[in-house]
Each structure stands twice: as C-alpha cells, then as structure tokens.
Amino acid sequence: MQGNNIEINQKDAIDILNKQIGKLNDPNYPTSDLWAVQTSSFIKKFFGENSDEYIYVKTLKVRSEWNKLINWPHEDKQAAKLFLSQCIQTIERTGLYRPPKGNIFTTTRNEILVPAILVIMGGIFYFGFYVGNINSNNNTYELKEEIRIQKDSIRTYRQSVKSLNSEIKSLKKEINKNTTIVR
DSSP: OOOTTOOOOHHHHHHHHHHHHHHHHOTTSOOOHHHHHHHHHHHHHHHOTTSHHHHHHHHHHHTTHHHHHHHSOHHHHHHHHHHHHHHHHHHHHHOOOOOOOOOHHHHSOHHHHHHHHHHHHHHHHHHHHHHHHHHHHHHHHHHHHHHHHHHHHHHHHHHHHHHHHHHHHHHHHHHHHHHHHHO
C-alpha cells in the first residue's frame, strides 16, 4: 500500500482489515509498532484523513495506546479487534472513502489560472470586436447599396416625371393648336 493512487475495492479493504485482526489473534505474530503504523495507514486510505475513524487512530497513536492494544492484556487486543470489526461494518454499509476529484480551477495554481482567464477574456473580446466590425462593415455596404438603388430609382422617377411633363406640355400645345384651328 505505497501510494495513494492505488484503487482498492470494498472487498479488498475488508480482507485487509480481517488480516489485521488475524495478526492480533496469532500468538506467533511479532507485535510491534509496525502493525499500528500499517493499520493506521489502512484506516486513513479506507476512510479518509478527516474521518472519525482515522482521527481516533491518530489520537491513539499520539498517546501510544496502540502499543498497549497489541502487546498486552487480552482485553486491550479485544478493543483493537472490536474497533477494526466496526470499521469493517462501516465499509460494508457505506463503502470506501473516495477523495473528491478536483476540477481545473482547484487543481491549477492561481499564477497560471489568472493569466489564462485574462487571455481567454481578451480573445473573446477581440473576437466579438472583429465579428462586430465585419457585421458593421457588411451593414454599411448593404445600406450604401440600398441608397444607391434608391438614388437610381429617384433619378429614373425624375426622368420619367420630366418626360411626362414635356409630353403634357406638348399635348397642351397641340390641344391649344387644335382648339385654335377649330374656332
């Protein structure tokens, strides 16, 4: 159990704790601090560093009571066995501790994260400005084209009005001529 990266399943954790209990039951097993350290590491891995179980084990380790539990009167070993049995029941009912997985914001240092966010925001602003400029230029071109078409239409209208006016004048002259002849 060297690294924290090792994934362990519920069945394996229960087997490991049962082996730790078995070591306490074995009169030929040389009891020492190693058992306590190993058991403490297992509890930390199975329940997490902030769990009640690990805090209890850590407290025992600080007070050196683990040594009492493994080396001496039968009742003290019974207390250690009872604790490990209760740990097994907890694992059976609730499962093993899984450390929360970090996201990019919790796993990246601020010295990297802040400039990256600023660059991304600057890129988004520039992209928006660029797209807005293109859109504005397109709109300006379309409006200029519309104005040119309208000007051409007005020119055509004026020319047709002028030609109508000239036709009306010529018709009036002709009518006037015809009415003078008839008189």
